[in-house]
Amino acid sequence: MSQAEFARHRGVSKAIVTKWKGQGLLSLTDDGKVDVDATEWNLDQRPATYRGGTTHRPVRAIPQDEEPVGKPARPAAAPRPAPAAPQPVNDEAGSDPVEFDPENPNLPLAQAAQRKENYLGLLRKQEHAVKQGLLVDRAAAEAAFFDEARAIRDAWIAWPARVAIEMADELKIDARELTQVLSDYVNKHLAELGEPTDLDLSRHQQS
Template identity: 35%
Template structure:
C-alpha cells in the first residue's frame, strides 16, 4: 500500500491535479488500490518527463507515511493479496516507462534527435555537392542518351560516302545498309530498362 495522490503531490511539490494528469497519460502508474508507491512514481516521473518543459525543478522531499490505523489493518488479507499481483502485473520497462505500451518521452526525443541528425547529414552532403536530386540525375542521363542516339543516327550519313570510296561500292547502297544496321542496333539498346532503385 502506497500513499494518497494528495500526499504524493505535496511531497513532490506539485498540485494533485498534476499527479492525476500524470497517471491519466501514463507518465506514472498508481497501485491497484489507487495509491502511489513514491519510489516507483519518482523513477517514472524522472524518466517520462521532459526536463526542458519543466517550470521549476521539483525536488521530492521525504514522504511521511502515517502508521497503519485499525481501519487499514483490519482489511481482509484477500484484498491485499489480490492487489499485489495486479500492481506487479503492469508492465513497466525497467521501472521507468509508460505502462500502456507506448514509447516513453525519452525514447521519442531520442528518435526525433536521430531523425534531425540524419536530415542534417543529407543536407550537408547536398551542400558539398556529394548528392544531387534524383529528378535532375534522370533528366541528365536522358539528355546524354538522346544525344548519343542522335550522333549514331547521323553517323551513316557522315561516313558512308568515304567508306564507299574506300571500298569502291555504291555510296547510296552503303548508306542505306549502315543506316538500317545502326537503327536495328539502337532498337535493341532501347529495349534495355535500367533499374533506378
C-alpha cells in the first residue's frame, strides 16, 4: 500500500503520514510500500489520547522479545494519603475555667454571642411582661405617683379650713384659732413626708 493509500486508509492527510515516517512510526517494505500491519502496530502503541488525535485501536500488548516503539507509558502515580485530622489540644489538667464577665467589652466570640442571646432573652421577657400588663413605663408611673401625691397634699392643706368651723362649734372654741393650729400641724406633717418630687420608686420595685 502506498503512502497516499495508507493516508486514505487512516483518514488523515498525506502530510501526517510523512510526519509519521519522520518519527519512525511508518514501517516500509523493500519496495517502498507501507507495511500496514507493522505501521498500525507502531501507531497503536501511542497513548489513547495525544496531540495528534485519538488512536484507532486499543494499545496492543508488547511481546516480551520485542522493544516498544517510542517512550514507555508513565506508571500511575500513587494516591496521596489523606491529611491527618488535627488533634484537639487539651487544656492542662486542673486549670481553672476562665471567669465569664458579661460587662467585658473584649469577650471572645463565643462568650460575646452568649451574652447577646442572654440579653435578647431578657428583652423578649420584658416585652412579654409589658403586653401582659405586669410592667409599665417608668416615666408614666412616676408622673402618676407625682400627680396622686400632689392631690393628696393639696387636700390635706385645704382640710383645716374645711373642718375647723364645725370642729370649733362642737368644741365651743374660736374657729380661727383652731384653723391656725390645724394648719400648723398639717404642714408639719407634710414636711416630714417630703415633697412629691422626692418620690423614690425604687422602694416599690418588686423583688
